[in-house]
Amino acid sequence: MPAAEGDALSVRSTERPPRSRAKASAGEDRTKLVGHSRLTPYVLAAPSIVVVSVLLAFPVLYALWGSLFDTDSIGGPQRFVGIDQYTRLFTDPDFLWSINRTVVFVTGTLIVGLTLGIAFAFPLNRAAGKLRFLRGLTIVPYLVSGITTAVIFRLILNRDFGQVNRVLEFFGLPEMSWFSNPNLAMLASIGAQVWSDLPLVILLILGGLQTVDPSLTDAADVDGATAWQRTWKISLPLVIPQLALATVLLSYQALTSLGVIVALTGGGPVNATRTLPIALYETAFLHLRTNEALAIVVVILALNAGLTLVYVGLSRRYDMVGN
């Protein structure tokens, strides 16, 4: 930031104390806290930057590079094949099927997750007094790992002794074999995924609802709006930023979800739940085709980068970075 503008900016940026204290010259501000040289910040930040670049950034470059090679045998010599891995992937019906399954899984997670998130967060926001403990309870699934979530769902959806089938029976519905019917297996996976991610969605929407100005809803009450109208016409439009972020986050989680599906259905039956992460797992660790796996990694990273662009766009638009 140019020093000449320091004074003009200092008023606006009061939320950021260290920066805003640009009194005479921004550049000299740092020397007020003596006892360190110009190198100090670099020394302090270096370990984190090194760890993050070596363990997060380098693997991505490695994946890009490694996906351009192939071997004839496991552990054999690498030869450069250019984009062959990608052209092979995108003409491979199994891989295209995985993309199909991923789209279904992510879309399903979004529909179920956002519907439940809205249905639960709005009443939760109005719950007062003793009911507030429910908010704490809502978080619990967030503490449970994907694998454990899958094991829990395997147990409650079990055809023989699962309680979900008992409940269906009680309502006169037929027993469901959740893990041998392809559509039901997909539904079960979506359910487990939503169960573990719903806390995030609810917390986000709750956070948005708490910033809604009560005078707006009060004004609607005075004008004779029903609770239903108040919710749909006033509160809901005001939390659209949070809903948008929840959409992106849920997509992230569903797109990169391996643990939940691999332990729940293992990608089956007949590949009905073989999403991209499962395809990656099988290619890398069961078939040991590392170069092909790296190409799948790059595809997943590219999709993820697309989501990140949306995320950054949303954050900017709604001014939520730094909030």
Added chain:
Amino acid sequence: MATYTSQTGVLAIARRWLRRVAIGVPLLALTIWTVFPLLMTLSISFKSKAGVSTDPGLIPSNPTLDGYRSIIGQQGFQGAFFNSVVVGLGTAALTLLLAVPAAYAFARFRFRGRHLLLLFTLLPRLIPGLGLMVPLYRLAVAVGGIDKISTLILAFTATVLPLAVWLLVGFFQQVPRELEEAANVDGTNMFQRVRYIVLPLAVPALITIGVLAFREAWNEFNLVLGLTSTPGSRTLPYELFLMTQTTGFQDNPGQAAFAVLSIIPFIFVYLRIEKYVVGGITSGAVK
């Protein structure tokens, strides 16, 4: 006129009840949605292997600790539990050790490279653990880091570090600079100022980060899958995953007991520090 008011009175009461139902029903559904799967798992964990099918009720008619005995007696479980605790604590400690100085630098200094902070916030979004699984496996093979606890700690630290630095920068910026300047006049050095002024004020943030780091290490599956190959080096999620992969007769009460044992310690920690964690989760999600 009188009938009119009584009518509106009835209407008002009806409306109030309607509102209670409109809030109560979803909240009841939310409670069932959250608690029912956990309660069922708890119930199955106290049944015998045969009892799971013959006694499908929520409350076991012949409660037994067989499931827990079989799991706790297993070497695989003991080793994985120990590894999870070590990796969890190690990740929390290393994350704080690296994040505190970095966050202090980003919060208090203006230096070339300060813009890296923004990149920090985006990296974990850009690079999910799933994308790291295969490349890190190759990297670990190349440097001989497979099956080492220290490799897991380092990898998990890298995945939580960006969020940790981000959260801490926000907290450090809220510590009034004047406090540090006053101490500076008294002749304290930077280390003392951080130790005695900044850190005590940032304790909630440190707890949040510690818990989030511990949770990451405790629950992460993808990287454990990529970075371990022998039984002695796995953590709990991988061990549980292997249990579900056994063909033949499944030890359902055992799996339920395993699930309960890997959730319970965490729920106790969580209950004590709920308000910090809730704030941390949402800011982690939004930022």
